[in-house]
Amino acid sequence: MAGLRERKKRQTRQHLADVAMGLFLERGFDAVTVAEVAEAAEVSVNTVYNYFPAKEDLFLQEEEEFVERPSARVRRRRPGESAAEAILRGLRQDIADRSPWTGLAENYHRFVRVAFGSSTLMARLMRMQHQTSQRLAETLREEAHAKPDDHVPDLIASHLMLLQGEIFRTAGVCAMDGAPLATTARLMLEKLDTAEMLMSARVLNYARRPEG
Missing domain, CATH: 1.10.357 (Tetracycline Repressor; domain 2)
Known part of the structure; x- marks a missing residue:
């Protein structure tokens, strides 16, 4: 179960990062809000912040x-x-x-x-x-x-x-x-x-x- 949970966490993190990057490339970093990332990824704003403490972390993931x-x-x-x-x-x-x-x-x-x-x-x-x-x-x-x-x-x-x-x-x-x-x-x-x-x-x- 622990392995499954970790895999799901990694998948969620990658999904959020991919959605955010798509929005940033389309509209620019400053024009996109964390709330818009959450909406596009179909998660709550809190979920985004749980994985990425700051909006910049969504762009500079590594x-x-x-x-x-x-x-x-x-x-x-x-x-x-x-x-x-x-x-x-x-x-x-x-x-x-x-x-x-x-x-x-x-x-x-x-x-x-x-x-x-x-x-x-x-x-x-x-x-x-x-x-x-x-x-x-x-x-x-x-x-x-x-x-x-x-x-x-x-x-x-x-x-x-x-x-x-x-x-x-x-x-x-x-x-x-x-x-x-x-x-x-x-x-x-x-x-x-x-x-x-x-x-x-x-x-x-x-x-x-x-x-x-």
């Missing part, structure tokens, strides 16, 4: 996964691999796999248009970027056994997350320009390669996991 992803990659880095190399490798793999979270998806321009059309969503996205950088800095500090007053983990985290943000910005600009996904992916990979060549040895070698 926030926690987004925030945690770079840190998780550092913790799972391979023997002999540094923190930066693990993050760059993960980004390259996501681009090669056309992972939706990178922006390499059909109709991504609609998502970008809605996000940029709402100051509320833009503020939330900026907060997510800040949280991601903070989380990564904490992970780097732990993995490198850095002292509490060492600023290097914070600075390297900011450096790497600014790069990740630039890669995502590239996907958004290309989507708005109507560029083919293959062209967008190639440009994103070229930027990653260039960024890696420009990295200092201190950044590129930080928190390198011992071999074996």
